[in-house]
Amino acid sequence: MALSTSGRLRVMRPMRPSRSKSTFVIFPPPYGSAIERPESPQQREGMMRNPVTASSDRSFLGWRSTPPALFPPLLGLLGLGLAWGRAVPVLEALAGPGGAAAAAALGQLLLGAGTLAAVVFLGLYAARLVARPALLMADLSTPPGRAGVAAATMSLMLLGVAAAARRPELARDILYAGLFLHAGVALATVAALARQGWTARLVAPATAHLAFVGEIVAPMGLVATGDAALAEAIVWLSLAAALVIYGASLVAARTHALAPPLRPTLAIHLGPVSLIGIGLQLTGHAELSELFRWLCLAVAAGLLVGIRWITAAGFAPTWGAFTFPAAAFTSHMLLAGPGSAWAWLGLAALIATTVLNIHVAARVWLMWPGGRLAAATGARTA
Secondary structure, three states: OEEOOOOOEEOOOOOOOOOOOOOOOOOOOOOHHHOOOOOOHHHHHHHHOOOOOHHHOOOHHHHHHOOHHHHHHHHHHHHHHHHHHHHHHHHHHHHHHHHHHHHHHHHHHHHHHHHHHHHHHHHHHHHHHHHOOOHHHHHOOOHHHHHHHHHHHHHHHHHHHHHOOOOHHHHHHHHHHHHHHHHHHHHHHHHHHHOOOHHHHOOOHHHHHHHHHHHHHOHHHHOOOOOHHHHHHHHHHHHHHHHHHHHHHHHHHHHOOOOHHHHHHHHHHHHHHHHHHHHHHHOOOHHHHHHHHHHHHHHHHHHHHOHHHHOOOOOOHHHHHHHHHHHHHHHHHHOOOOOOHHHHHHHHHHHHHHHHHHHHHHHHHOOOHHHHHHHHHOOOOO
8 A cells, every 4th residue: 555645545556577588488389388387376486486498508518408309309210220120131132132231231320320319318318307307397297398208218228129139238238227217207207197187188198108108119129138028028018008098099189189289299109009019020929910010001091191280380399209100110011021012011111211200300409409499399497
């Protein structure tokens, strides 16, 4: 209250805070329209103390704002290298030793580039979490973040898969470390989802495949290292988890509209059916693997039919969701072996996937300098 010039007391209304440029954006566009906002003043106050300031990151290589969105394209690049390895026997039957040698060389080149990128990205992301451990839960609070964090541990497991043929003991250690860390990510994802309302939990449910089915990449290496029993157990557990997520996705599709920038995450649905099919074949269930090839073909056809709708928002970091399912689909087709019609489909997919994965990885990773990728996906700075 204040004394007016007439001598009367009057009630002063509290001034509204001005919306300056430093006003916190919970999730910057385009993800903000699809994610539930905090409902309580305590939640809003906590977020205001931790604003997104990725653009001001001046640390070495920008490690303080290393975003999880780096990892889905990395997973796709490593998967592409493995797919070229699967193509070696097919191309040897078609083009002789020269074709096989070229495929093997390209596969090793891609795996080498992916390994180097993985060492850098995983190291910088780990440093970011060590500097500020609470950022893990912040990353897991958004669909792009959940997909990225799970893709990080999946990438570690793919490094073990790549090393299995030459260094089985080292590969086993990497695979076990990846499985352990991935289990931790799955538990942390459950905790992050438990803090959110049902609306937020049903946004882009396909991203849950990476956290709860992502261990399915490990059997490709575990079979080679002699851990076939563990590999088979992972295949069946992953199948059960995938069925639950597919069911939740059907419910979400009927009740929640998916924001255009998040539609590329629908491509993730192709990943589990492809990787489970690979795991089934490697563990001696060739007939079931053949059935899963038909399922893969159906899912891929559905995605291609709706590709214009899926990509209506234009390029975004979520396009990383296209890369690793495409690589898994290609590997599953090529695993049918020379002389199979599936192998011909695999070769066609291999060419398309090579162009797609390299293009998406380059565009997403070039957004990292200057904090643009972190700002676009809502990743906070340590």
